Each structure stands twice: as structure tokens, then as C-alpha cells.
Amino acid sequence: FTLLGFTDHSSLQGFLCFTVFLAIYLVILTSNSLIALITAMDSSLHSPMYFFLRNLSFLEICYTSVTLPKMLLGFLTEDGRISFLGCAAQMYFLVSLGSIVCLLLVAMAYDRYTAICDPLHYSLIMSRGLCIRLVLGSWLVVTPVQAGQTYQVFTLPFCASHDLHHFFCDVPPLLELACADTFWNEVMLYTIILVFVMLPFFLIVISYGKIIRVILKMPSALDRRKAFSTCSSHLGVVSLFYGSATVIYLKRWSRDSADTDKYLALFYTIVTPMFNPVIYSLRNKEVRIALNRLLSIK
Numbered sequence: 001f002t003l004l005g006f007t008d009h010s011s012l013q014g015f016l017c018f019t020v021f022l023a024i025y026l027v028i029l030t031s032n033s034l035i036a037l038i039t040a041m042d043s044s045l046h047s048p049m050y051f052f053l054r055n056l057s058f059l060e061i062c063y064t065s066v067t068l069p070k071m072l073l074g075f076l077t078e079d080g081r082i083s084f085l086g087c088a089a090q091m092y093f094l095v096s097l098g099s100i101v102c103l104l105l106v107a108m109a110y111d112r113y114t115a116i117c118d119p120l121h122y123s124l125i126m127s128r129g130l131c132i133r134l135v136l137g138s139w140l141v142v143t144p145v146q147a148g149q150t151y152q153v154f155t156l157p158f159c160a161s162h163d164l165h166h167f168f169c170d171v172p173p174l175l176e177l178a179c180a181d182t183f184w185n186e187v188m189l190y191t192i193i194l195v196f197v198m199l200p201f202f203l204i205v206i207s208y209g210k211i212i213r214v215i216l217k218m219p220s221a222l223d224r225r226k227a228f229s230t231c232s233s234h235l236g237v238v239s240l241f242y243g244s245a246t247v248i249y250l251k252r253w254s255r256d257s258a259d260t261d262k263y264l265a266l267f268y269t270i271v272t273p274m275f276n277p278v279i280y281s282l283r284n285k286e287v288r289i290a291l292n293r294l295l296s297i298k
Helices: 011-041 048-077 084-117 119-125 128-154 171-177 183-216 221-249 255-283 285-294
Strands: none
Touching (some): 011 048, 048 084, 048 255, 084 119, 084 128, 084 183, 084 221, 128 183, 171 183, 183 221, 221 255
């Protein structure tokens, strides 16, 4: 296949894009690694919320590493070609990691719900064993399903153009290239979106509906402000991720909107992982204190 996201620029534009995206990639690797390191090393951050945050940082490092290195190589060499197996692997890991992120965001919402709505039983409910089961369960549920979807897509005959109007291998643009009936592929695609994207989103909305109702009943304005502040970082991450991902996957892929789709995809695959550590570090006092302690800043 040929990824056409790399081929519509001059050499100078390609070098500038390479420089910009290399800087973004280094920021993503550094910031998410720092968050993972802080939450692992600092004993004050050994709580369920930061356990999930550490796993989210790991996922985002993997998530961006699936697409960005190939993009950087394409900008540098002006060659967007990718092998059949390479495309299949890229699509599989991209959709799998993205689905796991969605489920992890639900687990984080449940953690906030329990902490605010049932604080007396929080430590009993959100045990370390449950946290580990939630994370492992996300991987065990997602990986075989996405393996099935990948197999279903890549057993289609691609007998026409092999030019993908995208920056990476994804399901909708690949289905466009198939010269066979893709009805059942589309059924599976939208079923997976419903189960791993929309259902988690609705669970998050329901959780925050109950959280807001409990917070508004708190008699103290200070308590209400503290409760809202513990949720603001997670809400910011959810808004960034779902805002662009939902738009791009709930409409049919078309040539007329290919450019828009590509930039939306860049937003949720690259921009969101870059800003998530910033959101958690700037909005979270405990993370800032732990970072200062790690860097020995008084």
C-alpha cells in the first residue's frame, strides 16, 4: 500500500513536517514516561487513580509509536509505501490500543464515581486486585476481537488502487480499496465502535451524571470545588479523545472529506496523547508535588 498522507508536499514541507512531528513524538515519549515514572516511584501516588493514569501513559506511548515513526520516515524519504503485513500490524495495534484506551477511561470514571459517591467504601471497592483485573480484562476482551476484524479486512481482495488516502492504515480507507462486498466488514466495524467506543462513552456520561448530582448536594462550597477538581483532568482527557474520534468514525469515509478525516485522525492519535500529561500535571497538585520531589525542586 501507499500512504498518500506523505506524498502531497514538497521536500522543504516534508522536512518541516518531519521536524515538527519529531518534536511532538519526543514530547509524547518524554512526558508520558515521566508521568509513568512519577506514579510508580512516588508512594503518595500509589492509589487506583494513578495506577490507571500510569497505564494510560503506557498505552499512549505505544499508541503513538504505532503511527508516528512510519510518518516520520515518510516525511524524510517522501515514500509512503508500507508492506501488506506492516499495514495489517499497524491497523491491528492502532485499533486495539485505541479500544483499550476507551475501556481504561471508563475504569477511571468508575474510580472517580466510587471516590465521590461512596467514599466510605472506596478503599474496599477499588482494591489493587480489582484495578489489575480491570486493566487486564480490557486487554483480554479487545485483542481477540480486533484480531478478528483485522483478519476479516485483510482477507478481502485489493485488486484496484493500493493508494490509501490517510497517514496510517485504518479500517475505513482500507475498505474503500477492496473490490468485494464489504457489508459485513462495515457491520463488524460499527458493532466494534458501538461496543468499545460509544458504550464506554455512555458509561462515562452516566457516571459523571451521578457524580455531579452528589457534588451539588454537598453543603460546603470548598468540598464541591475539591470534588470537581479531582474530576477535571479526567474530563479533559475524555473530551479531547472522544471529541475527534467520535466525529471521524460515526460518518462514512468519503473522498470529499478525506483531508478533514486525516487531520481529525491526527488530532486523536497524536495531539491528544501530547496534551494528556500536560492536563494531568497542570491540573493535579499531587502530580506537581511529586514531580518537584523527583526533580529535587524546592
